[in-house]
Amino acid sequence: AQSVTQPDIHITVSEGASLELRCNYSYGATPYLFWYVQSPGQGLQLLLKYFSGDTLVQGIKGFEAEFKRSQSSFNLRKPSVHWSDAAEYFCAVGAGGATNKLIFGTGTLLAVQP
Amino acid sequence: DAGVIQSPRHEVTEMGQEVTLRCKPISGHDYLFWYRQTMMRGLELLIYFNNNVPIDDSGMPEDRFSAKMPNASFSTLKIQPSEPRDSAVYFCASSPPGSPLFYEQFFGPGTRLTVL
Numbered sequence: 453a454q455s456v457t458q459p460d461i462h463i464t465v466s467e468g469a470s471l472e473l474r475c476n477y478s479y480g481a482t483p484y485l486f487w488y489v490q491s492p493g494q495g496l497q498l499l500l501k502y503f504s505g506d507t508l509v510q511g512i513k514g515f516e517a518e519f520k521r522s523q524s525s526f527n528l529r530k531p532s533v534h535w536s537d538a539a540e541y542f543c544a545v546g547a548g549g550a551t552n553k554l555i556f557g558t559g560t561l562l563a564v565q566p
Numbered sequence: 567d568a569g570v571i572q573s574p575r576h577e578v579t580e581m582g583q584e585v586t587l588r589c590k591p592i593s594g595h596d597y598l599f600w601y602r603q604t605m606m607r608g609l610e611l612l613i614y615f616n617n618n619v620p621i622d623d624s625g626m627p628e629d630r631f632s633a634k635m636p637n638a639s640f641s642t643l644k645i646q647p648s649e650p651r652d653s654a655v656y657f658c659a660s661s662p663p664g665s666p667l668f669y670e671q672f673f674g675p676g677t678r679l680t681v682l
Contacts, residue, residue, distance in 0.1 A: 484666045484669045495570075496609075496657070496673040498672070503666050552597055552614065552616070552621070553614070554611075
């Protein structure tokens with residue numbers, strides 16, 4: 453069965469530092485992969501997506517993610533974190549087959565220190 | 567584009583009362599999803615519709631929960647009777663037709679439900 457693992461529950465970084473959030477998936481075919489961000493009291497906002505093609509995808513707010521098939525990973529990166537990036541980040545994979553479900557990871561809560 | 571619209575944004579009710587949550591998807595989207603988010607269980611898919619037809623309701627917790635989509639621009643999630651353990655944030659999301667676009671879900675702001 454498809455699954456998504458986000459191994460880091462909480463991460464704290466200093467403002468201006470680089471960021472990498474990890475995501476590993478389990479899926480037999482080429483996956484459709486997503487990163488969402490949830491600010492406090494808000495819904496989930498799509499940051500970026502991978503369907504096919506270039507394995508390095510650019511998203512909104514200066515985020516990027518790289519699809520690595522050999523590692524079954526889709527890690528999210530940002531070169532310089534801003535205080536407004538403090539939020540919870542969710543990785544998701546399209547479940548495929550006869551269903552249209554997204555399988556979400558458990559999320560990584562990002563705190564940004566001044 | 568107004569995005570996915572949910573109402574009410576906050577609902578406080580007493581145990582045993584009926585609760586109705588409402589959702590208006592993005593125009594042109596023909597998939598609609600209802601999720602529940604809690605600290606303990608994270609984000610759970612309750613049910614989803616395609617072209618107003620329920621496709622998968624395996625996540626609906628029990629018979630107290632029901633969802634309808636009478637037309638392409640409106641859906642409801644009803645809890646009757648409500649219980650304190652139903653307290654959560656309920657999200658509605660919609661996605662456009664066609665593969666793989668239907669995986670690209672757009673979320674509403676959520677309804678925070680508190681059952682006393």
